[in-house]
Each structure stands twice: as structure tokens, then as C-alpha cells.
Amino acid sequence: MTATKSERVTAAVMIIGDEILSGRTQDTNLSAIAKYLATYGVDLCEARVVPDVEQEIIDAVNALRTKYDYVITTGGIGPTHDDITADSIAKAFGVTAPEHPEIIAMLTARWGDQLNAARRRMAHVPEGGSLVKNPVQGPPGFQKDNVFVLAGVPSIMRGMLEDVGPRLRTGAVVLAKTVRVTGTGEGVIAAPLEAVAKAHPEMSLGSYPFFAPPDVYGANLVLRGRDAAELDIAVSELISALAEAGAKNVELLADPA
Structure with missing residues (x-):
């Protein structure tokens, strides 16, 4: 869907991760997302960096998703204990985040009987969410309403963006x-x-x-x-x-x- 000339399509980015806030990892995703959205006439209006803390993620995504047309998050969807994005997004929407059968099938094909609890964490998707393709490596991201949840690794995140663009309501390019x-x-x-x-x-x-x-x-x-x-x-x-x-x-x- 394309917006009329008078309409403005807006977005926010939420970067999730203690490693960004500590300075150990330099974020490059924000710039890539801003440039990508611009090609669809979507204005990036705000960016937040939040820690790997459940309530911080919930509060931030709820504030942003009601203020802007779209929210794109990066980070926190891996297999470790601090990868809590999927479950936190689910709680923000008031739903659970069960294992998605398609992702479980992908993980089983790769890991077989080595598909442990940590790896299964990557299959958590909020109820009602749809998958965002990952053409690089690893499991997909997901979309829940106007929130897109993508990986934090820049090359993987950029690959996922290619499945986000066609889903956006576009505006006039700046x-x-x-x-x-x-x-x-x-x-x-x-x-x-x-x-x-x-x-x-x-x-x-x-x-x-x-x-x-x-x-x-x-x-x-x-x-x-x-x-x-x-x-x-x-x-x-x-x-x-x-x-x-x-x-x-x-x-x-x-x-x-």
C-alpha cells in the first residue's frame, strides 16, 4: 500500500543489547535501517538502545509501537540466556511465545538430536506473529503487528530487511x-x-x-x-x-x- 502525498509513514528502531550500551560492540544497524527505510519513503523518527532487561524492552516497544507506524528491533533472538527479545515482545502484546513449528523443523534439520533447550529458544515467536525470512544463516525473525524483530548481527539483519520492505506502507521518498x-x-x-x-x-x-x-x-x-x-x-x-x-x-x- 502506498500512502498519499499528504500522509507521512513513520518508524522507530529499537536496538537491544547490553553489549551496545557497554561500548564493547559498535552498532552499525541503525544507519543501514535508516537508509533502507528511506528508499520506501518511511521516515525514521526515533532510535532507542535498551538493555537486555525484560521490562525495559516491554516498556520501550509499547511506547514506540503506539507512537509510530512501524518499529524495527535488532538483537536478542539467539540461544543464550540474555536473548529475551521474543518473549519480551510477546509480553508487550499480552500473548505467549510458543515454539514455531517451521523454525523447529529448520533447527531439527540442522542440529538433529543436538537440538537442546538453548537452541529451541530461537524458535520462540509471539502468538499471531509471522516469520521474516533469513537468507543468510540461522533461524528467521518475525513480525508481530507493526513490530519487526530482526537479528543483531549486521549481515543477517540486512538480509532480513529484504523481507520487511515489501510489507511496509510506503510514503513519498525524501x-x-x-x-x-x-x-x-x-x-x-x-x-x-x-x-x-x-x-x-x-x-x-x-x-x-x-x-x-x-x-x-x-x-x-x-x-x-x-x-x-x-x-x-x-x-x-x-x-x-x-x-x-x-x-x-x-x-x-x-x-x-
Whole structure:
């Protein structure tokens, strides 16, 4: 299903794992998910990192699933004692998480009589949930209503995402253009950028400064919106306003391939 132009489709990401909060593991899933959702016109509006604590997971998923159209979680669906995501998601919905027969069949085919209790944990799926394909390795993830539960391993998570996309209600894709200003600080850039932002409230405008030793500095001004014509107008207005403010080196960067 595709949303109308006036509708906005939103999502949140919930990253689950003590290892992320401790700093031992660096998360890369958030960036991958944000970029993937953008291709479907889905706005990623919030991201949370929660520990491997049942009530924390329950509270976070319940808050996010009522606020946004979709929630994508990563992590905590393996065989160890701290892999509690599936059971916690089930409790958030007020249901149980029995072993899914399809996953048990997959695990049996792989492990045979070595399919112990720890491995069977990976077959837990909340009642009413549907499976999310895993084309990489290991058991699948699952979807329960508007919540998608994916693996934490980046390569596996990205593979699972390919089965998530077709299930999403899509929105208009956000377009972006970048105006680069070199040799001018944000103190000069701020007023022109604010004026254009106020003139185009439906768009997103951000300033991202850069510095390259010994003395190259400036900012990339990124304009984002769903209306291509309005985006072009805003870019022209910004370039003119920057020139009037005294910015000397202003260029519109080429769109990424």
C-alpha cells in the first residue's frame, strides 16, 4: 500500500543489547535501517538502545509501537540466556511465545538430536506473529503487528530487511540537495539558513560543519523535502541569501549517483 502525498509513514528502531550500551560492540544497524527505510519513503523518527532487561524492552516497544507506524528491533533472538527479545515482545502484546513449528523443523534439520533447550529458544515467536525470512544463516525473525524483530548481527539483519520492505506502507521518498559553503563560519550561515527554513516549514534544513587542517573549513547545508519543485526553489533562495550575507564560496553539490 502506498500512502498519499499528504500522509507521512513513520518508524522507530529499537536496538537491544547490553553489549551496545557497554561500548564493547559498535552498532552499525541503525544507519543501514535508516537508509533502507528511506528508499520506501518511511521516515525514521526515533532510535532507542535498551538493555537486555525484560521490562525495559516491554516498556520501550509499547511506547514506540503506539507512537509510530512501524518499529524495527535488532538483537536478542539467539540461544543464550540474555536473548529475551521474543518473549519480551510477546509480553508487550499480552500473548505467549510458543515454539514455531517451521523454525523447529529448520533447527531439527540442522542440529538433529543436538537440538537442546538453548537452541529451541530461537524458535520462540509471539502468538499471531509471522516469520521474516533469513537468507543468510540461522533461524528467521518475525513480525508481530507493526513490530519487526530482526537479528543483531549486521549481515543477517540486512538480509532480513529484504523481507520487511515489501510489507511496509510506503510514503513519498525524501529528496535531498546539498549546498556547500567554504571559508565561511556558521555564524554567517545561520541567519540565511533560518530564513529559508521558516519560508519552507515542510522541509528539513540542516547545517553540518567541516574542518580540514590546516585551514579549510565551512559547512554542508542539506535541504530535504518530498516536493522536487519546492526543493529547487529553496535551494535557489538559500544560495541567494548566502551571497547577500557575504558568503563567497558557495556551490551546489552534484546529486549522489
